[in-house]
Amino acid sequence: MSGHGFHVHGPHDHAVEHAGHSNDKFAGNIAVTTAILATVGALFGYQGGATQNEAAMYKNNAAIDKTQAANSWSYYQSKSSKQNLAELAMILPGVDPEKYKAEVARYKTEKEDIKKDAEKWEASSAEWNKKSDAMMHTHHQWALATTAVQIAISLAAITLLTHRKWLLYTSYGVAAAGVVLGICAAAHVDPLAFLGGGAHH
Template identity: 70%
Template sequence: MSSEGFHVHGPHDHAVEHAAHGSDDFSSRIAVMTAVLATVGALFGYLGGATQNDAALYKNNAAIDKTTAANAWNYYQAKSNKQNLAELATSLPGVDQAKYRSEVARYQSEKADIKKDAEKWEASSEAWNKKSEEAMHRHHQWALATTTEQIAISLAAITLLTRRRWLLRATWVVAIVGIALGAFAGFHIDPLGAIFAGEAVAHH
């Protein structure tokens, strides 16, 4: 796969174009069918590339938020160290204990705010990671749909060359399966995941 998405056309396209020059209706129908399948496959390929780009973007956002959360936790730890020193100072004789108690209270308050901030960035990172995983799963669905359409195009080419009508029926079946897979990806449906989830529930 290139960085621009999936490629639908292959070497068999030359055979398709050559056979399509025939004047009979059979060849004409297959030629039109091949053109439609190539268009559908190209659309699936574009959508697959787009979801892959989305997955990479979401993963990058997750990494940024994770780094921000780590920085916040480091700041939290620094405040904890200062609080520990202030608490130690309150037990020393001859020091302004009221001052250090006030500092202890201030550090506790600051730590609470820093902790909330760190947890917020961690939650945001996890959310981005989840979106990235979902987008990558969708990308794999589009890839499968695109590959299925490529297989249908190859079968159409063989059908034109051999003129076997049973191959035409096989081509239609594969093409419909590919379109169904694309529909599942477009509507965010994971039939295999639903089946496995149902089996897991049944086992429990």
């Protein structure tokens, strides 16, 4: 009498109950797997965002140093123009060439210092660009790893609906690939480079 909280179990009820427990275990395993993958995916996504921000910062530093180099070269050109005028003045009649000779020598010395400064800024800009490109490469690896984990989660969800074990195994395989990509990104190693006999640093 179920109205009083009692229920008599028949053979069919026991079978359904057993099947329910079996399904609950299967669903529980998928739920745990999905939760783990979601956590891993969140960590990968965070790293992807962080590396993208670093790449942007490096690119900004490269632009700043490039501007500094351009300013130095402009200053260099200004000194060259003054040197040329001083050299021209030396050959004019009625002037003291020694006076302008000293100026020419001073401009030459100043130009050398400015040139070194400009080249230093250019080298620094190139280095920042190199770092930015490397960081963007790492960002793309994190993005691929995150995508793989998200696909694995989707496959796990479909498995829950279809109860196809091969889908679950496929989900595990894709998740494993995502984890490998994540490890490679953390280690700054390009997995594809191994096929060509090299690694990205």
